[in-house]
Amino acid sequence: GENVEQHPSTLSVQEGDSAVIKCTYSDSASNYFPWYKQELGKRPQLIIDIRSNVGEKKDQRIAVTLNKTAKHFSLHITETQPEDSAVYFCAASTRSNAGNMLTFGGGTRLMVKP
Amino acid sequence: NAGVTQTPKFRILKIGQSMTLQCTQDMNHNYMYWYRQDPGMGLKLIYYSVGAGITDKGEVPNGYNVSRSTTEDFPLRLELAAPSQTSVYFCASSFPGGTEAFFGQGTRLTVV
Numbered sequence: 249g250e251n252v253e254q255h256p257s258t259l260s261v262q263e264g265d266s267a268v269i270k271c272t273y274s275d276s277a278s279n280y281f282p283w284y285k286q287e288l289g290k291r292p293q294l295i296i297d298i299r300s301n302v303g304e305k306k307d308q309r310i311a312v313t314l315n316k317t318a319k320h321f322s323l324h325i326t327e328t329q330p331e332d333s334a335v336y337f338c339a340a341s342t343r344s345n346a347g348n349m350l351t352f353g354g355g356t357r358l359m360v361k362p
Numbered sequence: 363n364a365g366v367t368q369t370p371k372f373r374i375l376k377i378g379q380s381m382t383l384q385c386t387q388d389m390n391h392n393y394m395y396w397y398r399q400d401p402g403m404g405l406k407l408i409y410y411s412v413g414a415g416i417t418d419k420g421e422v423p424n425g426y427n428v429s430r431s432t433t434e435d436f437p438l439r440l441e442l443a444a445p446s447q448t449s450v451y452f453c454a455s456s457f458p459g460g461t462e463a464f465f466g467q468g469t470r471l472t473v474v
Contacts, residue, residue: 249421254404282462291452291465292405337404349420350395350456350463354404 250275250342254353261328262361269356271338272320280341281314281321282350287334295336296323328360364388368453368466375443375473383438383469385453393456394436395420395463396428398449405452411436412458443473 251274261267273281282297298305298312298321305312309328314321325332338353369384387394392413397405407420411430425447427439436455440447450470456463 280461291467293465294462297462349407349410350454351407351421352397352405 250278250340250351252338252340252351252353254338254356256356257354258357258359260359260361263328263330265328267323267325267328267332267358267360269323269336269338269358270320271322271340271353272318273340273351274319275340275342276316276319278340278342281312282339282341283310283312283323284337284339284352285334286337286355292337325358328358330360330362333358333360366453366455366464366466368451368469370469371467372470373472375440375471377443377445377473379443380439380441381443381471383440383451383453383471385436385438385466386434387436387453387455387464388434389455389464390433391455391464392433392458393463394430395454395456396426396436396438397452397454398422399452399468400449408438408451440471445473447471448473 254271279300284292285295286292296312298314309326311324335355335357337355339350366387395410396408406422409428411417417428450468452468453466454463
């Protein structure tokens with residue numbers, strides 16, 4: 249099955265700096281790559297996603313890049329703010345016998361210091 | 363539009379007890395999922411369903427069972443609870459074809 253690895257597991261940045269989180273996946277058939285943000289005690293919520301026919305997508309301060317050849321994708325957050333502090337999960341959607349399923353990375357705890 | 367609703371929010375079980383975690387969604391999503399999240403860890407897929415009457419195992423199915431008799435509901439059954447099942451359980455749903463998954467608020471389960 250699909251295996252998604254995420255690095256780093258923790259990331260501490262100064263407010264205003266950029267943060268980059270990287271994920272690799274194993275199944276070349278994966279075609280959808282979402283990123284979720286989970287604040288403490290809350291449910292994961294989608295912040296941005298990218299499909300395999302696109303190399304980059306941007307939404308204000310966040311962007312995601314995808315390299316299908318190398319099978320990795322990254323989340324970029326610019327001008328970080330304290331409210332960006334959370335755990336971020338990448339995921340890859342692959343086809344199984346029954347249909348699509350999401351496989352998540354292990355998460356990155358981002359801490360933005362004021 | 364409530365989205366994905368899970369009950370209960372918290373539960374303490376004794377070893378060997380059984381319980382059912384309820385999940386319902388009102389978005390007419392075909393796909394539904396159950397994940398568990400251990401402290402400080404990622405989300406691991408327990409079971410998923412692509413439609414009423416169809417379920418399949420995920421990465422960590424042992425000790426759990428599911429059923430999907432309607433599009434809206436996807437209950438998760440724990441038989442003979444064990445301390446290793448202490449975790450936060452999230453239900454999620456989505457349309458097919460690789461789309462956004464919407465999560466419930468989670469059920470925090472402790473087995474003592």
